[in-house]
Amino acid sequence: MRRRAAGFTLVEVLIVLSLVGILMGLSIGFLGSMGRGNSLIDSANRLRDLFAAAANSSVGGERAYVALEPREGGGAVARAFVNRQVFCWACEDLTSASEEVLEKTGGVRVAENDLSSREGKHVRIDSGGAMNLGNRSWLQMRDGFAIRCRIRPDAKGGSMTLFQKGNAYAVRLVPAPAAGSFDVEVEINLEADATGKGGGSHLLRTGFREATEVAEWRGPVLGGRWQDIRIAYDRNLLTIHVDERLRGIRGDKSTRIVLSTEGFKIGGGYSGGFDSLLVSGIFERDEARFEIGQNVVWVDDAGKPKTAGERIHFLNRGLDAREHARPVAIRLMLDEGGVRGAVRTVRVEMSGETFVGSPQG
Numbered sequence: 504m505r506r507r508a509a510g511f512t513l514v515e516v517l518i519v520l521s522l523v524g525i526l527m528g529l530s531i532g533f534l535g536s537m538g539r540g541n542s543l544i545d546s547a548n549r550l551r552d553l554f555a556a557a558a559n560s561s562v563g564g565e566r567a568y569v570a571l572e573p574r575e576g577g578g579a580v581a582r583a584f585v586n587r588q589v590f591c592w593a594c595e596d597l598t599s600a601s602e603e604v605l606e607k608t609g610g611v612r613v614a615e616n617d618l619s620s621r622e623g624k625h626v627r628i629d630s631g632g633a634m635n636l637g638n639r640s641w642l643q644m645r646d647g648f649a650i651r652c653r654i655r656p657d658a659k660g661g662s663m664t665l666f667q668k669g670n671a672y673a674v675r676l677v678p679a680p681a682a683g684s685f686d687v688e689v690e691i692n693l694e695a696d697a698t699g700k701g702g703g704s705h706l707l708r709t710g711f712r713e714a715t716e717v718a719e720w721r722g723p724v725l726g727g728r729w730q731d732i733r734i735a736y737d738r739n740l741l742t743i744h745v746d747e748r749l750r751g752i753r754g755d756k757s758t759r760i761v762l763s764t765e766g767f768k769i770g771g772g773y774s775g776g777f778d779s780l781l782v783s784g785i786f787e788r789d790e791a792r793f794e795i796g797q798n799v800v801w802v803d804d805a806g807k808p809k810t811a812g813e814r815i816h817f818l819n820r821g822l823d824a825r826e827h828a829r830p831v832a833i834r835l836m837l838d839e840g841g842v843r844g845a846v847r848t849v850r851v852e853m854s855g856e857t858f859v860g861s862p863q864g
Contacts, residue, residue, distance in 0.1 A: 669765025679722025
């Protein structure tokens with residue numbers, strides 16, 4: 504009688520291999536789904552940490568904000584920016600300001616016993632006078648800047664340059680239609696984005712409405728009178744304030760200012776009083792930048808993908824109440840081949856406290 508040889512038949516081997524293949528397919532699908540879920544959790548946690556870091560850096564006069572920009576095809580880019588004071592000068596002397604020496608040329612002198620100025624002293628600049636802070640690294644404010652000053656221009660005169668940083672940006676006073684008044688003109692040169700769009704020279708002047716001069720306009724800056732001017736650009740908006748009133752605004756779609764090797768010049772055709780100066784720069788924190796994966800979509804409350812960017816501003820470790828009237832909620836949704844998946848909500852309270860909501864938002 505013949506005995507069967509030990510081993511497996513071909514049919515048995517094929518059956519076993521088929522079962523192993525099915526189990527491996529199931530496990531790979533499970534692990535892939537778990538990996539996508541972990542991507543959602545990781546993105547929400549990293550965004551929460553970014554908000555917390557920005558809030559902690561916004562102390563005193565150093566504001567901060569996080570810019571969120573959706574990407575085509577899914578995902579988003581999150582970047583943190585800090586608005587930091589880099590120069591302060593009360594204009595009481597000409598030898599030092601913020602521990603930095605001013606290089607002056609031409610007619611620049613200190614005028615004393617002026618009760619109309621804040622300090623009882625101010626700097627008088629003649630049309631040929633100017634001061635230069637040089638081309639220091641902290642003046643390369645390519646992500647944005649804010650310049651605040653208090654001036655009293657002479658009533659008569661043509662265009663006057665208040666500030667200039669080579670071909671990067673310039674602030675001027677230009678005669679307005681009404682005699683003895685001036686408009687503020689700001690010109691900045693911006694880099695093109697990655698697609699080659701934008702860039703070039705961008706001009707903003709008070710006294711214009713939709714690129715048409717307003718005939719009845721009386722310039723916001725009056726000759727012979729002290730007034731406060733604030734110019735700010737933050738890779739999104741260019742604004743002009745005079746005596747804390749918004750006088751000009753335009754959008755510039757998150758592009759950087761061009762690099763300039765020229766020094767920061769104060770004056771240059773300006774004639775009048777100069778009472779104070781505060782310069783702040785906006786700087787991107789490279790270590791706090793990250794990209795949300797394509798399978799995680801930033802959505803609105805209705806679950807539709809966001810198409811416009813958003814900025815979350817912080818001041819003194821909380822949300823800046825001038826920019827936000829209520830807490831901020833960022834909803835991230837898992838996109839599984841076009842099928843709506845889990846949702847996590849990153850919420851920032853007005854106090855600056857940040858936390859991640861439940862998987863269903």
